[in-house]
Amino acid sequence: MTDPAEPLHALLLDGQGGARDLTGDEIRSWQPDQGVLWLHLDYSEPSAQQWLNEESGLPEVVIEALLTENTRPRATQVGDGLLIALRGVNLNPGADPDDMVSVRLYATPYLIISTRKRRLQSVTGLAADCRNGEGPRDVAELLIELSDRLVQRMGDVVEETEEALSELELEILEQQNASVRQSLSALRRQTIRLRRYFGPQRDAFNQLQSERLTWISADQKLLLREVSDRLLRHIEDLDMIRERAGMAQEEMISQLSDQLNQRMYILSLIAAIFLPLGFLTGLLGINVGGIPGADNPYAFELFSILLCILVALQLWLFKQRRWL
Incomplete structure (x- = not known):
């Protein structure tokens, strides 16, 4: 295969949890028996688009999915490979967590090609662990580890959202001001947007478990089920937060109505x-x-x-x- 120009990550997994960066010549001479190759690209770069379209040799449906601007979380089997689209919370500086960042992957038993536009900390952290010898050993473990990191960061955001709601509920009982109402409305919008993306992601995990791929073992599918169950708990927490935020807003409206009635x-x-x-x-x-x-x-x-x-x-x- 040819080498893409300036990949974000070009790692060769050694099967023991470690990985090393490959040069362009090493990518061109790579063979499946050398180990799992992981190429991570920025699909907004013209060089990456050209490589995928003209030199990657991937099926057309895979290329289109790796380059598409808007995608919904999903998992689809393509031959012996797996086409996956996932989303993670945006933890980049100055960004809103509910402005989800998408990552697209095409995985075969010996090759992973992933693309993104904006930086995703889960992918960056996973690549760093691979270089430090603490990463996954094969393709299935890499998919599980990436899914687990995405869900873990989702859980952190859900927990922070719940803490913010608790503080707002306390402020509602203690005082009434416009900033509290604005914060509560912003929190409800964030919860709705997160819930909108979490649901399809769980469907993608479930689809990933149901695909009949020889390179994903039964034990690894159980791990994927654990990740899916954790995501379900986060979805349920979001539903609870949304209900609590609605009740808090109703309480605020009731208090404002009582104050108005008292003044009248x-x-x-x-x-x-x-x-x-x-x-x-x-x-x-x-x-x-x-x-x-x-x-x-x-x-x-x-x-x-x-x-x-x-x-x-x-x-x-x-x-x-x-x-x-």
């Missing part, structure tokens, strides 16, 4: 107190003859005392009826 109630009481006062002052303020006390020098003081007595009677009446 106070305004209504104030209006009820000043309604008769306004009626009396308006009635006696008309410029027509016959107004009582117009010629009495003590009329204003007496009228003011009458208004104070009226307010006191109203307050007493409101208290008797438990309106205050």
